[in-house]
Amino acid sequence: MLNYVESHAPLESCGLLAGRDSKVEKIFFVQNQAHSAVRYVMDPIEQLNAFEWIDSNEMELLGIFHSHPTGPETVSPTDISEAAYAVIYIILARG
Numbered sequence: 046m047l048n049y050v051e052s053h054a055p056l057e058s059c060g061l062l063a064g065r066d067s068k069v070e071k072i073f074f075v076q077n078q079a080h081s082a083v084r085y086v087m088d089p090i091e092q093l094n095a096f097e098w099i100d101s102n103e104m105e106l107l108g109i110f111h112s113h114p115t116g117p118e119t120v121s122p123t124d125i126s127e128a129a130y131a132v133i134y135i136i137l138a139r140g
């Protein structure tokens with residue numbers, strides 16, 4: 046996950062975590078459609094495909110991650126207003 050995020054810096058990258066019983070078994074790296082250093086928009090097709098894969102493998106969505114390659118280490122107001130799912134949100138920021 047960290048390698049992936051590093052390789053896309055300075056653009057934000059994002060993805061989904063899926064698994065069973067709160068244990069992550071699968072990581073999906075989803076294209077950031079915004080191609081931006083300050084925000085992310087998950088590619089809707091990739092996101093949908095991931096959700097279908099998760100369903101058909103009887104897993105559940107556990108988390109959503111994205112990077113803040115140029116900081117801050119905290120969530121942005123946009124992150125909060127766009128957080129649509131009741132899952133764990135992970136932000137990978139450069140320290």
Ligand SMILES: [Zn+2]
Pocket residue numbers: 084111112113120121124136
């Ligand atoms: Zn963010």
